[in-house]
Amino acid sequence: MRAVRLSALTAVATAAALTAVTACTQKSGTGGDDHVIGVTAKDDACEVSKKEFPAGHVELEIENKGSKVTEVYILFPDDRIVTERENIGPGTKQRVTAEVKAGDYVIACKPGMKGKGIRQDVKATGGTVAERNPKLDQAVAAYRQYVQEQADETLPLVDTFVKAVKAGDVEAAKKAYAVSRLGWERTEPVAESFGDIDPKVDLREADLEPGQKWTGWHRLEKALWKEKKIGAEEKAVADLLVADLKDWQQRVGTAEITPTSMANGAKELLDEVATGKVTGEEEFFSHTDLVDFKANVEGARKAYDLLKPVAQKNDPALVKELDKQFAALDALLDTYRENGADKASYAFVSYDKVGDDDRKKLSDAVNALAEPLSKLAAAVVK
Template identity: 75%
Template sequence: MRPARLSAVTALAAVTVLTAVTGCTEKSDAKDGDGAVAVTAKDDSCEVSTKEFPAGHVRLDIENKGSKVTEVYLLFPDDRIVTERENIGPGTKARLTAEVKAGDYAVTCRPGMKGDGFRRPVKATGGTPAKRSPEMDKAVAGYREYARRQADETLPKAKAFTDAVRAGDLDAAKKAYAASRIGWERTEPVAESFGDIDPKVDLREDGVADLKPGEKWTGWHRLEKSLWKEGKLGAEDKTLADTLDKDLAVWVQKVGTAEITPTSMANGAKELLDEVATGKVTGEEERYSHTDLVDFKANVEGAQTSYELLKPVAAKNDPALVTELDKQFAALNTLLDRYRPNTSSYDFTSYDKVTTAQRKDLSDAVNALAEPLSKLAAAVVK
């Protein structure tokens, strides 16, 4: 997980105030000529080319004219995530394609990828749903089942971890830690879409400064620090284990209600590669346990599952893209296999043993896959 997530705010009720104090402005009342909604992200504003657009498939053409790396979200009024794009560098552009129903939404830009960002209210109008082929419906159903299965399989693995924590068994807890996170990492975009669960269970230490007054750092990474840095387990850790169990149980209950569309699957696959680029390759995600390659592999598996389910549709619309994605997924998986002696297990090399040059190779392979993967959503809705 990246350092901080959007905190819950009253989205549309505070539109007038937010517009006045954050610098969000509206450039015009129309889409661009090709039907896209233009989003211009700056250090002090988030400009949107229209406040209304037809429901169905909407494309956001994003340009970062600020001096900081930014990320852009399309949000439901309660801050659940419809879609997002991270790591948009200064002077660069990105494109997002999403399926939206009629209703109120907000576009948010977060310069520096920190804080609440700058918000702009938007509305999807009309009652025409996005058109889906039978292949698209099959892909959505397949992914929904995959997400449910990963959540269900995570609970017993997480309980093995938390039981060891409650027993004060350092060795057993360390052994169970990485395995307990695999299902979560495979489907993290689904968990993030709920807004409040992700920071409770997966917040890294560098995100603690962004917690609101009264909020506490909880979840896997807080326990990771106790196990590997502090080297001891106390009463507070046992309480943290109980809290983790409860929060993961809520996640499992909510998975079945997640908003899943072909475009959210495609964008989620790209988000998982962004997670690899910003947390796993750098070694920041598992800074104490150094189990980053386990998370890395799980992220890639989750992205590849989305892709494989959408592949029949994408192959009809953009066969060249499918050829490139097949090639890059194979290359990245082959590279990852160098760091585990048994390819049927998740016993990966400790990341602190991976050299700078090797990390560069991994980063290059991730980038080579991320670029064509960013085009998958558009290929699905052609």
């Protein structure tokens, strides 16, 4: 699950951000393009340049004028995610391209990347989105099939994991844990777009809200690696994990998927790596972070490969750079495989054995890929 914990985000500051949810204001328009929406994120406000804009491709010009790392979302009224951009540091700017149909939406800024955020109601007006390049429609169809396959393939792996948990076999459950998460990690932006499933199955202990019940993979991870025991409560959590993932499997085919959401989702998967895997926070007890890391990169690569034919025509220089950086990151990850491990396997060294210098190398490689990947959405709609 995407979340970040920074030492500068004190409890007092976080509380202030959460209580600011009603402090939304509208500022004057920016530029002459009706499809460009300026978003100014502050610690206590989320200012937008316009409340109405034409349906179609829109571009958020985001500037973080607050003191906290923030994230900005376009949401459906029921909190499903249209697009998002995370880890926007204080004093920095980001541009995000999205595709929206006519209707009501919400733009939300989340100072400190916590809570429901500071929100603005906005509206996309006019007709439907313009007809797309047929190659992009093919890419969406292929990606939709991919995310469904990942969900379908996850359930048998989770069943193996859960059977070991319910049998009280700690060692067998440990062996089955990391690979049971691969399909989820490859397609997490689509899973997160529903809003309610991710907190049930992939929430980390440090991200729990007061009074929130902790369920899912990481609850069981702690039991297996730290507590080294499986009791009745853990077995109940295992059953709930299966039920929640079956819900995901059944709903994933209804997800809103567009070429821009695919491109932005690929960038989000790199954000996942940067804020959870490289830091070692995602798999805090099991140290299987490199398995998740690899799955995130595979998912980002899949979306990119499907969009590549159009991106190649529109921005060949960007494609050349993306090919280079994906190859470099894959090659670097291969150096952390266990001795003798086949490249088709997910046998990586335990992440607690990866030193600070190596983590810096991984972080640099992720950042080198994330920067050009953030431009993919704009390239496919040129």
